[in-house]
Every structure is written in structure tokens, then in C-alpha cells.
Amino acid sequence: MDERVRRHAEVLVDKCAEVEQGDMVEVSASPVAEELVEAIYERLGEIGARPSLSWQSSRASRAYARAMDEDDYSLLEHRLAAVESTDAYIGIRGSRNIAEMNDVPPENTTAARNANEELQQAFDDLNWVGTQYPAAGNAQKAGMSIEAYEDFVYQAVDRDWDEQREFQAQMVEILDDASEVRIVSGDETDLKMSVDGMIAENDADDANMPGGEAFTAPVPDSVEGTVLFDQPRMWRGEEILDARLEFENGEVVEYTANQNEDALDEILETDDGAKRIGELGIGMNRGIDRFTYNMLFDEKMGDTVHLALGRAYEESVGSDCERNVSSIHVDMITDMSEDSFIEVDGEVVQRNGMFVFEDGFEE
Known part of the structure; x- marks a missing residue:
């Protein structure tokens, strides 16, 4: 063996x-x-x-x-x-x-x-x-x-999962103390959300193997702006390409896709919670260096962000916060390796895939 x-x-x-x-x-x-x-x-x-x-x-x-x-x-x-x-x-x-x-x-x-x-x-x-x-x-x-x-x-x-967990813990600490997160990538993605009162989690060697992300949940009605998911999403065998979603008061109000928009429509029409974001995840496993049409790996890929339409994980929702409820949890991915940044409470914490706590980070 x-x-x-x-x-x-x-x-x-x-x-x-x-x-x-x-x-x-x-x-x-x-x-x-x-x-x-x-x-x-x-x-x-x-x-x-x-x-x-x-x-x-x-x-x-x-x-x-x-x-x-x-x-x-x-x-x-x-x-x-x-x-x-x-x-x-x-x-x-x-x-x-x-x-x-x-x-x-x-x-x-x-x-x-x-x-x-x-x-x-x-x-x-x-x-x-x-x-x-x-x-x-x-x-x-x-x-x-x-x-x-x-x-x-x-x-x-x-991998050395103790080392991976320590690396991710630095991002978890940033998210856990945060009130607002902004994600910007190219000309198509500029999205803001409140994470005030939510709980950041460190997914290293826990419920997914491989692990490799820091994640939390947004306040359901706080998501505002647009996001382009530039990585494909498979849904019941159909490949959704370049899904673009616009949010107001936390809910999807407009959407398009360059391929299989009907599959995206099916996701969004599952129930009321499917039109809202249940998870913000930041991929941090650099052992995953390519897209493979397998969300277990793809969402952990270094230099990416993923957002999940639908159900929020209970462990990432604060005791006094509303939890987004849905029968689905559909992760979708945006590449953050170029012309991109993540901003937390007005401070850039990742630029072009490089984190503020890493050598080589540029303001």
C-alpha cells in the first residue's frame, strides 16, 4: 500500500x-x-x-x-x-x-x-x-x-497541518475582530459586507480534508455590490461560467452568466435563503495550485476567495446574529492573485494573493 x-x-x-x-x-x-x-x-x-x-x-x-x-x-x-x-x-x-x-x-x-x-x-x-x-x-x-x-x-x-493551522490562524484573528470586509478584483468585483458579531473559523484538519481556508459568515442583509465568479462552477453536470451577481440589502437583485445561466437561476430559486450569502471563505492551501472542478479542493486554493449562496454554518454565526437558512450551500470562486485586494475595516490585509502577515506584502 x-x-x-x-x-x-x-x-x-x-x-x-x-x-x-x-x-x-x-x-x-x-x-x-x-x-x-x-x-x-x-x-x-x-x-x-x-x-x-x-x-x-x-x-x-x-x-x-x-x-x-x-x-x-x-x-x-x-x-x-x-x-x-x-x-x-x-x-x-x-x-x-x-x-x-x-x-x-x-x-x-x-x-x-x-x-x-x-x-x-x-x-x-x-x-x-x-x-x-x-x-x-x-x-x-x-x-x-x-x-x-x-x-x-x-x-x-x-501536509504539516499544525503549521498550516498556525498560518491560517493569522487570518482568522483578523476576521474575528472585523466589522466590515471589502473584496475587490479587477473591474467587475467590488463587494462589501458586515461580519460584525460573526465568528471566524480555521479549517485546517477538521471537517474537510484537505482543509485550507479561513471562513466566516456575513450578516445576511449587509452584502452590497457586485461580484464576478471567474472560476467555473459545476451544478448538476452543467458548467456555469463567469457568473456575475449584484447584491442589494444582502439579496441578489440581478445576475448573469456567460454559460448555463439557467443553472445559476436554478440555484438562486431553490428557496429564499439561496439568494443570500452564507459564507465568506479565503483559500489558503498553497498545496492546491490548480483548478480541478472539485470544490473540496478548489475553494481552498491559495490566492482565491469563495462565497457560498445559501446556508450559513452554525458555528460561524454569533449567538446574537441572524443565520442565513437554506437547503443549499453553493460555493463560488473568485481569483485574487492579480489586480485584487481584501480590505478589513479600511485596511488592506491581502493584495494580489499576498497576506499582510507574509514577507513581501506591499501596501
Whole structure:
């Protein structure tokens, strides 16, 4: 077994999910990730945890979703009961065909998501982590050979996470004390938002692996201005290009996209909360140095900012603040490597991808 796979398993079990002896652990994975599942089970055995395994099948999920009637979706109560008896969850992505779900009716996808909001909340209450196995379908979408994609994945995952956390903590401290954030990039993006009372979080080796971002939530009705998301966003197999959104009083009032604007419309029309921003994230993992059509990696890419339409994470919302509620959380990315800056309370804290706490930062 590749030693990088064993190190991947160890960081998932020990650092991300923080599994202890006797914990009930669910592992959910694509069959293509069997090697990583084997390594995880080995580590869980060494600890003395109690695992269960569920295999994911995109073909089965597609068949079910295409056969279902939109009005027949309801909460998966047996699944909820299992999750409520679980201490930790490790989810592993990996695709033979990333387009398998492309022809599922969008109204069914939305109905399933809405019906299982309680289940999603139960997952959020666990020690959980999601990760990526370097599978052939993902490598193909990224335009890379299997070997090159494996190197890319492990470059992002196999890091000194204590050092990465300390690096990100400097941005977290800035955001945690902030009242207003302004994001400017080129001629198309100039967006302001209040983060007063919100909580900044350090995503290093926690719920996502790879980690690599500092994030918070804006006050829902405070977002003003325009933003161009110059990195693609995949939505149900459709590639949204150059999405441009205009905000007033926190809500999207106008929007365009150079490709698949109907997919952007579908996102925004999911529910009322989908027209508002639930997350501001700043990518800080410089082990991720290219766009790969995989948001688990792309949103952490160094020299980027991402904003999520929809649900705000509960942990980033202050106790006296309003939380944006939605059944979706859709991250979209803007490159900040050139002709760009982030301003916090009137002070520039990042310019052209370089942070104020790094050598070489220019005012």
C-alpha cells in the first residue's frame, strides 16, 4: 500500500474525526476508494473503535431519483436513527463517472434535499469529515493522468497541518475582530459586507480534508455590490461560467452568466435563503495550485476567495446574529492573485494573493 494512503487514513481518523476507543464510526465510500477504506479500518482497529461501512453507488442513486415522484420524498427516518447513534462519520468521494447524476430531474434533487434537512443537521452534530480519493473519473475531469492526479491530491492532503493551522490562524484573528470586509478584483468585483458579531473559523484538519481556508459568515442583509465568479462552477453536470451577481440589502437583485445561466437561476430559486450569502471563505492551501472542478479542493486554493449562496454554518454565526437558512450551500470562486485586494475595516490585509502577515506584502 502507498504510504501516502496510510497517512491520509491517519489524519482522517486521528485529527479530523478525532476517533477514540469505543466510538461508533460510520465510513461511507465509493467502491473505487477501497484502498483508503482498508487503511482507515486498520487504523480504527488499532484504536479500538467500532466501524460500520456503507458503499456509495451513483448508478443506484440515479436510478432511484429518476424513478421517484417529486411529491413522494420524505425524511429518511431509519437513516436519521442510525446517524443519531453514531459518534463519527468519514465520507470518501471518488468517481468512475462524475456525470452519472446529470439527467436526474432537478426538482427531485431539490425535493430530496428539502425533505432531509433534519438528517443534514444530525450529520453536522457529529465529528465528521469528507475527503477525496484520487479516482479515475475525478482525474479525467481535472484533465490529468491518474499518476499526476494522485500527486495533486496528496500534495494537498499530506501536509504539516499544525503549521498550516498556525498560518491560517493569522487570518482568522483578523476576521474575528472585523466589522466590515471589502473584496475587490479587477473591474467587475467590488463587494462589501458586515461580519460584525460573526465568528471566524480555521479549517485546517477538521471537517474537510484537505482543509485550507479561513471562513466566516456575513450578516445576511449587509452584502452590497457586485461580484464576478471567474472560476467555473459545476451544478448538476452543467458548467456555469463567469457568473456575475449584484447584491442589494444582502439579496441578489440581478445576475448573469456567460454559460448555463439557467443553472445559476436554478440555484438562486431553490428557496429564499439561496439568494443570500452564507459564507465568506479565503483559500489558503498553497498545496492546491490548480483548478480541478472539485470544490473540496478548489475553494481552498491559495490566492482565491469563495462565497457560498445559501446556508450559513452554525458555528460561524454569533449567538446574537441572524443565520442565513437554506437547503443549499453553493460555493463560488473568485481569483485574487492579480489586480485584487481584501480590505478589513479600511485596511488592506491581502493584495494580489499576498497576506499582510507574509514577507513581501506591499501596501
